[in-house]
Amino acid sequence: MSSQQLDLFNSIRENKVITKPIRLIEFFAGIGSQHKSLSVLQQAFPDKIKFESWKIVEWAIPSIKAYNYIHIKDFEDYSLGKTKEEMLERINGVSSNYNEPLSQKSLERMPLDKVKDIYNNCVATHNLVNIMNVKGVDLEVKETDKYEYILTYSFPCQ
Secondary structure, eight states, rough: OTSSSSSHHHHSSSSOOOOOEEEEETOTTTTHHHHHHHHHHHOOTTTTTTEEEEEEEOOOOHHHHHHIIIIIOOOOOOOTOHHHHHHHHHTTBSSSSSSSSSOHHHHHOOOOHHEEEEHOOOOOOOTTTOOOGGGGGGOOOOTTTOOEEEEEEEESSO
């Protein structure tokens, strides 16, 4: 860097060195571009970069499914023992068109197998679904002595 070039960020605060495993929180997660970036870094520096997907917030049904298929790969049936109403409560706020949430009536008319699929993908990805309802406590930031938490957002989702 030239001695005449201003480095705004280093003048505000010192660089942070991350020494603990990372818990990634992605708002407007889409298909998980931040997760992918950390995965690439982890492959390049396996002894230095450790992370897990901690929470996501994503409302688009295709993106929720893609996130699970690409990154998490958890295909457990979490719907066992749940009523349709319980599953609908958990997935309330999802969108099928990327522009608006499905109405309660549309959700209720949805076939049970589709509700289960969305529900299972939301549970598998730790998806909080509706950004407007997310509270700080929902992020479950805990054990800060053991983990670094990184919250990202990419609006629109990619």
